[in-house]
Amino acid sequence: MKKLRFICLAAFAFLYSNTTFSQENAAAAQESEAANYDQGFRLGFGINGGIPTDKDYDWSLGGDVRLQYDLSKRTSVTLTTGFTNLFMKDDVKDLGFIPAKAGFKAFIWEDQFYVLGEVGAGFAVTNGYNDTTLLWAPGIGYANKYIDISVRYEDYDKFNTNQVALRLAYGFDL
Structure with a gap:
């Protein structure tokens, strides 16, 4: 025993x-x-489409370029620029602007789903508009080695509007 x-x-x-x-x-x-972890740069090219949440604009369409530096496997800093056009109703001139944003991306689930926060400025460049606005944009998304799909809320202070936008992008390591 x-x-x-x-x-x-x-x-x-x-x-x-x-x-x-x-x-x-x-x-x-x-x-x-x-x-x-091999820190490094990524470059992405995206197409954006959005629905403004106010009644002044019908919809938006744009393209962007995003440079991303991976700090770790789950965190990155980003710089984004491009062109976005807010289409107006009726005979009012559209508003086109160039966003310039810096952001922070954190992967929160399976190294593919992330949250992103960006802040920057929007420089109006079309149809006689010459304002510059503060813009900020929190978002969520999914990314793998090449594809990045995200949804974000974007607020434009001086343009008196905001939008919910979808971004479809192709990215690669540099």
Whole structure:
């Protein structure tokens, strides 16, 4: 009976220590992977379409270029610019502007789903408009090695509007 207790106790101790070492090895592997992550730049080209949330504009369409620097496997900083046109109702002139935004992207689930926050300025360039507006844009998205799909809310202070926009983009490592 003593031998059976000793064997059970030894088996329990062995299994417990094996599990403990396994968890420590997994944690060490994750730390090593994070420390050895190859930081680098990505470039993406996107098409944007949006629905303004007020009654002054019908819809928006634009294109952008986004430069992204990966700080880690789950965090990146971004710089985005391009051109967006807000289409007006009736015979009023459309508003075209160039956004210039800096942002922070954090992957929150499976290294593919992310949240993004951007802030910057919008420079009006068409149809006699010459205002510059503060703009900010929180968003959520999905990205893999080449495709980036996101939805964002974008607010334009001096243009007296905001929009919900969809971005479809192709990106690659530099």
